Amino acid sequence: MPSKRIEALWSDLCDARCKLDVAWERASKAERDLLSGGVPTSDGRLAHKLALREEEAANLRYSKALETFKTAVLFSGDVDEEFPTA
Numbered sequence: 001m002p003s004k005r006i007e008a009l010w011s012d013l014c015d016a017r018c019k020l021d022v023a024w025e026r027a028s029k030a031e032r033d034l035l036s037g038g039v040p041t042s043d044g045r046l047a048h049k050l051a052l053r054e055e056e057a058a059n060l061r062y063s064k065a066l067e068t069f070k071t072a073v074l075f076s077g078d079v080d081e082e083f084p085t086a
Contacts, residue, residue, distance in 0.1 A: 023058035027051040
């Protein structure tokens, strides 16, 4: 059984991954809307720019959560088969 700290870090990592997936979907939709002309150009550019910023922030958060989790597992030696795939 993994330690409580490892479980908490795993939970943080899964949460960060979910937020990254949502941000990626928003950025993709904003790009499709912009390219299709479905929204006015200035609004579409702004929406796309904001969605890309959100995606970048989510990517950074995920990268940090992954590095923290990886380091904690390596140094604790608490490698277990109990972690589901994300």
